[in-house]
Amino acid sequence: MNYATIKWTDIANGEGVRISLFVSGCTHRCKNCFNEIAWDFNYGKPFDAETQSQILKELNSPFIAGLSLLGGEPLEPQNQAGLYPFVQKVRELYPEKSIWCYTGFVLDEQDGTLKEKHKNTPCTKALISLFDVLVDGPYVEELKDIRLKFRGSSNQRVIDVKKTLQTQTCVLYLE
Numbered sequence: 701m702n703y704a705t706i707k708w709t710d711i712a713n714g715e716g717v718r719i720s721l722f723v724s725g726c727t728h729r730c731k732n733c734f735n736e737i738a739w740d741f742n743y744g745k746p747f748d749a750e751t752q753s754q755i756l757k758e759l760n761s762p763f764i765a766g767l768s769l770l771g772g773e774p775l776e777p778q779n780q781a782g783l784y785p786f787v788q789k790v791r792e793l794y795p796e797k798s799i800w801c802y803t804g805f806v807l808d809e810q811d812g813t814l815k816e817k818h819k820n821t822p823c824t825k826a827l828i829s830l831f832d833v834l835v836d837g838p839y840v841e842e843l844k845d846i847r848l849k850f851r852g853s854s855n856q857r858v859i860d861v862k863k864t865l866q867t868q869t870c871v872l873y874l875e
Contacts, residue, residue, distance in 0.1 A: 701725075701747045701782030704738035714800035714833065714850065716765025718739060719758055721782070723747070724793050726773035728804040730839040734852070738772035757770070757853050766798035775803040775814065775828075777821045784823040787830045801831045804838040807859060809870045824852060833873050834859045849874055 702724040707713075725741035726733075737743060740758040745751070759767060766791055774783055783829035790799060796831050806815040812825045828834065835858050843853035848859055 701745045701779050701801060702742060702744040702750070704735065704744040706755065707753075709764075710768065712793060713768040713770060713802065714766065714798065716798075717763050718768045719755055719764060720768040720770055720798070721755065721775050722770050723779050724771040724777055724783050725776050726804070727772050728773060728838050731841045732844075733839060735771065740842075741776075741778065743772075745784055747786075752789075755786075756777070756789065756793060759790065759797060764797070766794075766800065768802070770802045774801055774802055774845060775805050775819065775824070776821055780821050780823055780827055784827045787827060791830050798832040799830060800833040800835065801828075802835045807834055807836045807857075807870070810868050811866050812865050825832040828861065829865060831861045834861050 704722040704724050707720040710718050713720045722735060722738055722744040723739050726739045729739060769783065773779065787799060805819055812828055813820045814824060824860045835856055837856040840853040840855050843855050845854050848854065858872060858874040860871045860873040
């Protein structure tokens with residue numbers, strides 16, 4: 701897996717000051733995507749052990765509220781495989797830090813996987829269960845609304861993952 705960039709102190713992609721990891725690779729190709737350069741799975745740098753260690757080290761800072769995963773598309777099948785062990789490690793080392801994930805796929809709240817069943821892998825459900833917040837749905841230019849918090853278009857949902865998985869009903873983190 702490659703990553704396009706890392707923002708070490710980001711306040712736009714989740715609550716508080718966060719580390720945001722922008723992975724490479726996306727098949728959605730949303731019209732007017734803000735990060736079109738990251739559509740290419742080969743773009744950027746390898747998400748290697750050194751990069752992962754640096755993120756884990758920086759997450760230890762008391763002013764960092766958590767980790768945000770964006771793209772590209774974090775939940776493309778080939779990215780899930782690269783992210784799952786890393787996100788497990790983040791959750792293990794920093795249980796008090798929140799983990800947000802932005803995806804153009806849609807959560808199936810009944811089973812905790814993606815409604816786009818062909819994009820699910822053996823680790824999809826376990827990976828999603830590690831998130832605190834999932835912003836789901838593709839960016840739709842015609843539904844763009846700059847007044848929305850933490851999302852770009854009104855079709856996207858900001859989901860409380862833990863409550864949603866517990867109730868098997870979509871529980872929004874933000875209206």
